[in-house]
Amino acid sequence: MANQSRLKKDIETLRHISEPCNGGVTRIGLTATYRQGVEYLKQQMQEIGLIIKEDDVGNVYGILLGKDPALPSIVSGSHLDTVRNSGAFDGIAGVVCALEAVRILKENNIQLSHSVEVLATVEEEGTHFGTVLLGSRFISGEFSEQDKDRLYNDRGNSLREVLTDYLGHRVVQPAFRAPESIKAFLELHDEQGPVLEATNIDIGIVDSIVAIQQMVITITGFAGHAGTVPMTLRQDAGVAGCLFVTELNRFILRQYADSATLTVGKFSLQPNSANCIPNQCQFTLDIRSGDAKILEDIDRYIHQQALLIQQECNTAFDINNISYKSPVVMNEALRQLIIHSCEKLNLSYRHMNSGAGHDAMIMAGVCPSAMLFVPCYKGITHHPDENVTWENMAKGTEVLFHTMIALDQS
């Protein structure tokens, strides 16, 4: 029932509403280009006959009124902003599919008791103000008026200044949404990982958005000439670093291959010269799991292993915790409704965690929230090659559509 040509038209039109970049999409929140994207979206909402609202931080709603306007709304959507030179689906897919789900309700003359709101959040990627999930943080009340004066962009303009410019004389509603005004939040997103495609499964049911522990490890050794210090007398910080990364990676593969990820994304040596034994090695650890207890166990292993390698390589380890985010569990009842929709549609599904952060983790503080993933090409994301097939976009839309109906009756 979902119309692949309409989904394609929305995605392809928005793909071309972009700053010039290297083959991808660059539509940073609260810029002139972003305004163009919003105006396109509003035009589509208007064609369906939705009531359009913008809030005072740039989030946009298209509302299909329910039979009983006193009931809280069913909200579905994702973000309309992108990172620089991004793909066309990250975030946008969730907005476009929610819009299409509402189109199907409308063209089938289905009026639910609850209003349905299509939501496009702003600055989820945090590219403009350096703070991710900006739009939803204002919706939840985590951010409020004073944050508009606290946050600055690279040009030295406050969020308040940029918003004044961006919103102009438009009539806007306050961003904050009282919990009692929303019945549930449903976010469709491309997986941004390779699992669904690799296992040929239609829909991912997100159980939780993972906990993230970020660390910086600094190993100090002793510099020396590559030719004159014998192997047995070395205090090679780089060798210690490589051994540590190797052991950690093996541990995760052995114990938590399916339940955690560990990534060393940055790695540097000092003095970083081909004929010098490194006196310093520094690298980042990004560790994620849906289960906070697994993170604790990994943390224990890291400290144990550091002690061992410190001794083996005669080097000093400094382990610096940079940040920790708790896991956010998605609403169980909502997950069940999504599963029922998949079953009704004969779509295959699997439970999974989201390794990336999403608006749904903020919305979970406001109302029952859940996410569904659609497969994407090779898991590529934040890259022009990001792709979701129109067929999978349609399948995701239909799951949203059926879940909205089920939710209305629950």
Place this chain on the structure above:
Amino acid sequence: MANQSRLKKDIETLRHISEPCNGGVTRIGLTATYRQGVEYLKQQMQEIGLIIKEDDVGNVYGILLGKDPALPSIVSGSHLDTVRNSGAFDGIAGVVCALEAVRILKENNIQLSHSVEVLATVEEEGTHFGTVLLGSRFISGEFSEQDKDRLYNDRGNSLREVLTDYLGHRVVQPAFRAPESIKAFLELHDEQGPVLEATNIDIGIVDSIVAIQQMVITITGFAGHAGTVPMTLRQDAGVAGCLFVTELNRFILRQYADSATLTVGKFSLQPNSANCIPNQCQFTLDIRSGDAKILEDIDRYIHQQALLIQQECNTAFDINNISYKSPVVMNEALRQLIIHSCEKLNLSYRHMNSGAGHDAMIMAGVCPSAMLFVPCYKGITHHPDENVTWENMAKGTEVLFHTMIALDQS
């Protein structure tokens, strides 16, 4: 018999003939500061009564005439230039100790049959023209007139232009030395490694200057989001690199701990972002051994291991050979003479290889050449903290002195 105060005076005076730098010595070849260092050296040579000669690339000789000027000379020395912010001994120690050895000959009225020449070579470090061992390469004939037009410094001046300026109207001899004009070359150097100090041994007898193999390894994987790609589906170039470095290091420690070195001095990841799985890992390998066959075996292991890890980590390895220098074996008869001198002086000694390049490796193409090492503090070199005790400088000088006498009679 060697005079520690004179050794100290020479080293400390030369230490202060430096461009401004961070606590160390910066005396780059063929600069105004280098000229000051040469003039100090010539003044000391003059006080001993040596005949002073400069050649047309800036090498300096102080000659103590032998009874038979027709006989080839015994030449001893090292380089007078430094890297930026270097220590005061690298190179300089070999010049100052040779000078002191000649002083002792002179003040003991010992006239050898052969002339003895104290040699200070120029631009051994290659800091000014980017080519190491410059002075000795002109002495050996490896470099000749046309190279003066080929080599340029950072400012775009040719070596010929810089030499015209540096030498002025001085009368100079051609740099090239006919092999029949030199009986032997003896180079004293600080070890630049920690072995002699750690094992409490006075003198290192250099058996050979090691072969050096330099490679760049590039591993290509597949980028991905740190949170969304499961561990088992990753093609993490950084993990492959760390595993490779770990395995190589273990192999060398297991098989060649005493006969080879392997150093990973540079290491980088792409895109080098904390939440991205690296799609590329690149690092250098610097592998040295006195035995070319050991290098061949290590090379074989590297290729085998790359194939294994390529498969284990689902990544592609590119192994690029950057340079290979053959080992240079020091003259056996000369080494025996140095050993006899140590025994005569009751000094402890050990055989070792030089992991660093030295003028003696070039001079070995001209005449029988040998090197002796004196211990240095913790093996620190190319750093302001480089240090050799005055006692060890004196011991080294006396070995030179006795070896010159033995050589004269051999």
